[in-house]
Amino acid sequence: MSRSQYNRSSILTKREREVFGLLLQDKTTKDIAGELFISEKTVRNHISNAIQKLGVKGRSQAIVELLRMGELSL
Incomplete structure (x- = not known):
């Protein structure tokens, strides 16, 4: 199953969100x-892990993707 065939939000942990x-x-x-x-290192690890899981290139793109997916709201 490819990444696009399932709900990507299910792969992020509660802490990453x-x-x-x-x-x-x-x-x-x-x-x-x-x-x-x-720790600050743990925060950076959560960010890095989420970016990798989402298949994006940075924090800003991850936020945009999470907003698009409905995982974050303004």
Whole structure:
């Protein structure tokens, strides 16, 4: 089954969606780490993992894709 044949939102973890929700609120990596009680490196790992899963090239593209999929809202 190709990536386009299933709902991509099901491959993101709850935490990855939380991190991107905070990015959408213009939070920095440091802010997100403090709010979620995790390290900045863990925040970056969540972002990197989600970008890879979504098949996009960066944070901005990931946010656009998550908005398009209905996983994030403005």
